[in-house]
Amino acid sequence: MVSLDDLILAREKMKGIVHSTPLDYSKTFSSLSSNNEVYLKLENLQKTGSFKVRGSYNKLMSLTKEELQKGVVAASAGNHAQGVAFSSQMLGIPCTIVMPKGAPLSKVSATKQYGAKVQLQGNVFDDALAYALELKESMGATFVHAFDDEAVIAGQGTVGLEILEQLPDVEAIFCPIGGGGLIAGLALAVKEKNPKIRVYGVQALACPSMKQSLIEQKPVMVESSPTMADGIAVKKPGEQTFELVQKYVDDIFCVDEMEIARTMLMLLERNKLIVEGSGAVALSSLLYKKGNVKEKKVVAILSGGNVDVNFISRIIERGMVESGRYANFSLILKDKPGQLQKVLSFITELDANIQSVILEHVGENIYPGYAQLELSLETKNHDHIETLKKVLKSNGYGVKDNHNFS
Incomplete structure (x- = not known):
């Protein structure tokens, strides 16, 4: 099981490699959020455009010299791919990323630019994952899981350590959930330091796998619908992440597509921030008053900003339609x-x-x-x-x- 010491060590390892991202107070969103003081944790400004680089870099730093020489393999259609590719480039090791054939060209291109060898396999993520696991065996490489891995969880948890340093009197944190790597590490960091701080997870209503898993008290597979928060559309959470969420997270809320679209548009308009759908859900849950959080000092994590350029205009149009x-x-x-x-x-x-x-x-x-x-x-x-x-x-x-x- 991951410990607080693992997170502290991860923080030391990534100094000078990974940004300590800004925590930005927003007067606009504070006024729209039941008189809360709202701070935005800008992981959309992180290297590679999302928090994922934290976990991938820490995972690679945990490998032996022999393991590094054999390289790493990962399966991803988005942010995890770029995080692993960037981390591999920093350490000068071979990296192969398997992506489904329908992956956005911009993300394929970005992953290649970080020096990774990209293989397109299958029409959906599960096909890419199966092939990546085959490659791992044939190449003798290390597979870097997107979330269900102790070193990855510890790396993602450094976000929580930063928030505690930047805002020691924080009272609540809202965090996106997909497979659970980010919130598992973050909640561990926060609750071990100060159990009084509330930690809330936010999922897309189209794919509420962690919320349903908590109801059934075990990781379960859910049916999902198309969502603009594709980065957190994980049908089944991890075993390790589920245990940590079950232990440390206070509640999980869900937001719908209308709420996500409006929040993305507001971030672009009011704060001049490009944030992807999965990165906007935490703030969305605050703006649409999920739960009874009032007059608190709160942080919403904007977990990523990798929006395909061709999709931005549609996001803007949808947000404008939804808001009239x-x-x-x-x-x-x-x-x-x-x-x-x-x-x-x-x-x-x-x-x-x-x-x-x-x-x-x-x-x-x-x-x-x-x-x-x-x-x-x-x-x-x-x-x-x-x-x-x-x-x-x-x-x-x-x-x-x-x-x-x-």
Whole structure:
């Protein structure tokens, strides 16, 4: 079992290699969070873009000289891959990362740039994992698990040690949970130093494996739904991480896709921080008041910021739609002069900003003598959107919402 001494030793090993990330007080999020004092632990600014490098570097530093010479193997579609590749580069050892064929090109490229040999295998993570374990045997290399490993847990737990130094009077910490490596190490550090500090885990509602495991009192496999918090979409937590979570974590909350999207957008807008879905869940649980945490000095861990560039615009659009800041809908109008101008005048009179206009005269649902108008609008809030729709409908236009994120 991992001990506090293991975490302290890990902290010493990674000095000068891994950043001690900032702890940033946020007046904005404090005011939105039941009068809590909210501090953000910016692991999205960590080397490789997430906390994962802490655990991977500590794991590699725990290997013997002979083990290092044989190299390491890992399976990952994201942050763990980059953490292991970076750590291997720092130590100058061979590194092979197995990623599923559908892994984002940006993450494959970043992993290669850290000097790793990348092999694409299978269509899902489980296929990549099985192949990585085969490679481990054939190469005689060491397999670096993403979370269920004592050295990895100890490395991740250094986040907790830093928080205690940066904010000694912290009263509660909110931490994302996937397989459980981060929160297991962090909760151990915090509770062994000060048992009065509350530690809360946060999962995506789409994949609540640790929460369900605690209910059933053993690690269990859960069915998952697609989620933008893919970094914590782990269907079954680790054995070692489960034991530590069961012992040290006070409660686990879940956030849905709407709450995650809005939080990501707010972080980008208010704090100029790019944070991935899994990195935003801890703050999201505070903003949407999960649990009864009020007027406390709290830390939310932003665990990573590796958002695929091609996905950022969709995240922003979704967040804006969910918060009522953007609307896209279609309506049918008569194909006569002045009809388009008439519709647009209703919209401008209600202070909506027209971003795009598409007018189609031919289509499956467009009858002769009519046209279909698709509008993209910048709006104020949900009430503003409903007022726009009400005015259009009262003037004889049927309105169809084009956004469907279910």
